[in-house]
Amino acid sequence: MRKVSLFIPCFVDQFFPETGLATAELLRRADCDVHYNRDQTCCGQPAFNSGFQHDSCMLAEKFIRLFVDAETIVTPSGSCAAMVRTHYGQLDLEPALRKEWESLRERTFELSEFLVDELHYENELGPFPHRVAYHASCHGLRELGIHNQPLQLLSSVRDIDVVQLDDRHACCGFGGTFAAKFSSLSAAIGQDKIEAIQRSAAAVVTATDDSCLMHISGLAKRQKFTFKTMHYARILAGEELQ
């Protein structure tokens, strides 16, 4: 039995607890011993991406201290996993913590990477009798190289119909604080994405990151588009479409 420490990113904790629960549920079904430490907050990415590396570094150090004894860290976010695995290296970490990070990063996984690459999970999932479009979130795709893992898992969902989006590797335009700093630009990029989703006739769009989905859903709702957004973990766990 693998002992897994959940890292539930702050905005998932607050806005999308269902994604966290679905993650825990999937790991339990994959015979993992699931732990969650309530002392966790944020990985520090928002400050880092805004250029405030000092503030970010303190949160990174807190994260490393908190997870230092974790055997395996799993998170339902490609972006936060990439922050821990890659960008912590760009911060001015205390030498002792940097050393810890070098091994900790090897034990940190995005959920689909862990299920597919580490556990070789192949059981039937779902059911989810709907047409679903998969958006490949950029940080998972390009920083972690997550190409097929979520699609492979989605293909094991009973009754699902997975469709491809036009320009499927195009960014949705979220970009963290970019969405607020360059709001109109972010929305213009997102417009192309929601129109591609609409064209695909999908009832639901899914992704590795609730942050992208939050932006996509915000744009779509404002314009009365009817498709829904759901993290793929919820689809795999068999949650019903609301």
Added chain:
Amino acid sequence: MSHPSHPRDLKKQVNRSLKARDGGPLPFKKNTIKATRTRDLRAAEWPDFEERRDRITERRQQAVDGLKELHESLRKQWSKHGITIHDAADAADARAIITSILHQRGISEILKSKSMLSEEIEINNHLVTEGIEPLETDLGEYIVQLRNEAPSHITMPGMHLFRQDVGQLFADKLGIPYTEDPSELTKIARKVLRQRFLHAPAGMIGVNFAVAETGHLVTVTNEGNGRMVNTLPPVVIALMGWERVTQSMADLGELWQILARSATGQRATSYLSLLQGPSQGPGGPGEVHLVIVDNGRKAIHEDPEAREVLRCIRCGACLNACPVYQQVGGHPYGGTYPGPIGSVLTPLLNGPKEAPHHPFASSLCGACEEVCPVKIPLPKMLLEGRKQRVDSRGSFDPEKPIWAMFRWMMTSRYGYEATTKLARLGQSLIPGHQVPLPGWSDHRDSPMLAPKPFRDLFDSWDKEKA
């Protein structure tokens, strides 16, 4: 020709460009997406594309690391072949050198083949004020010169135009009947320019690469104009960025191919012109002047965090792949270099205060790094640029307390839980529970805090499953 705006105004110009949309098709979106698709096809043709890219990147980095030594050997070659060498510390220096060469010889017109460096030193406007007429001979550059605009793209200067725009421009400026047939338009431009080539007293070329082994100055073009500019006029001025050095002819071969594939999706460009020095016999230039421009490059070379950007071979693939560039094109960036490479390079060359928004004008999607033939870590460099910009603002930064507060809130579970509880209360008091979020709510509905966070649900889930 003239820069449309200052790099400082990037944000304003982006918003202006988005506001000016009329729902019609956007030329830069159509052209960039097409260019990226062709680039991907050409990359896929090489089964060993990634290995080549790694090898080229490594060689390019070695060249950048060894620039000082390579320049020493180049100087020997250049002197041996009779090239007159001029070192320009900055743009003003380069402008002064060029005008003095032309003035001394009583030259009042100069034909140019494409050079982004000539845009960087803003030579055209300067020449005009000095009574010298510059004429662009690359078709795209000729078009933007006729429109009195700056190029909007590194390799495709008229990326922001449809052929109908060019048809109208030629009808207006050249007094010919309107046509939008690209081959007709090219023929017309060729006819106008050819007359000028035959009598041009001077030519200016951009140097894509200088080959250290032989001293050749290499110009990569598609239209043959570069070949005419560096052979027909008696005086040729070659303009070269200090970093544009490659080790050997073998390296040039590799670079040329990957440049063509990345830039235009061609297997090779139509022309590869090599100039070793003034002509020894009939034909060819009697004088070749090489102006080597620093303008901030040597400082970048000294900075270990920034040096990698000097690998850039100016293909423009990162512009084409960039979702931001696809939306607004090149002009809102101001300055010379748009797109991701511009967002990294402009603050490095001009200082973070002169391009304060550039590093932030990115969703950090990473599409740029994915297509870069020399693997410049552009997203990482944009993040470094953000840090530099924040540092340049000093302690009177209105954003500073926000992030200090954020850090405080996230440092302990208690601060985090108390703040989020308060936010939940706030959300419940707002009608419709739509909390207005600055920036966010202009275009999007706000996300709703869940009735209970995950942390309050985990324990009961855990007990239930046990």
